Amino acid sequence: MLRALTTVFTLALSTMVHAQTAPSASDIAGYSGLHLAAHEGSAKDVAALIAAGADPDARDRRGRTAAHVAAFASHDAVLEALAKGGADMNALEHGVYDVITIAAVADDPELVSLAIELGNRPDLITSVYDGTALIAAAHLGHHEVVARLVQVGAPLDHVNNLGWTAVMEAVVLGDGGPDHIETVRILAKAGADTSIPDRDGVTPLEHAVARGYDEIAQLLR
Template identity: 45%
Template structure:
């Protein structure tokens, strides 16, 4: 291959990584592959050679989002410290910040919070990072997001707050009991009902979640 053809191939590859929409980001973009493999050294080398930090694959994912999905902490740190956008959302509105919160990837979440995470950003369901974290029982993630200042009474497109989602989609066990306690202590309203007018207390009672019911009553729910 002569020099001109090699240059064209390089340009095409860069364009593909930046513009193309690919499910196989790790195969098409070296930076994404390094992120998935948690290879911080490779990331630093690629960036020093001119790789675009926030290039996207076909799913709209940046390398940082790829690293976050894999919970690749070292890769995420290298990318964030290089200035990667923690709020860049893919085609289904996931960002490194939102995904780390939803999945309980606490180390990466804390890094995004320290580097400009948009606490008001929302996922494809219109929910903040706090709502899926509460649903999935990620106690320390919920605590971290509450302490960061995420709106505890934000209502998503389903008409649910984090408190409602912790009760409706949770299992009523110790993790969700602790999450309810954290939310209530942070000022979450025990009165905000779902779209059908069913309150958090009614949902807890109908599911037999006695500890959560007690916590709601102690917070003034009626």
């Protein structure tokens, strides 16, 4: 078990290296056209630019489309205007993130639901860890986002390239507090397979017990 916990700690540190990257001050200073309109939240300008022939899927230096920029800035109306103008709602930027995963990490359930309504698939494989928006939300204990993704059929038992499911991430990367307890409760109630172990054969229940996460352990039993 000690070896397994050491492995988990090492992998947890690695997840911090490849976090999402919102547009920087220098990125924003260089924006024009759709990217600038998306960042500033001007749905009217977005619609006018697309009508004038702007490419709705043009990318910045980090592969972000205007939809990604709008998601980072939480501009719902801009996202709607982009979708109406033909933007690819399933585009992945260079960090392999889509709009839903950006919204999931930001704990923005309304934007998550809107993105799905506009065509963003909840089953996309995202991030350099080959994960999903559900795994990202479970990791952070964003249980309202988890609930919404579960409702629209996000894959409950997807295993990322770290060997973890959403349930596993909620345990090994969570703090055992109310948000992660509720996350595990939602996933278990939805029918997630709580017995899927990590690469060392350690189950979520065993990790919860080792960490003293008694309420989570009770849910997993």
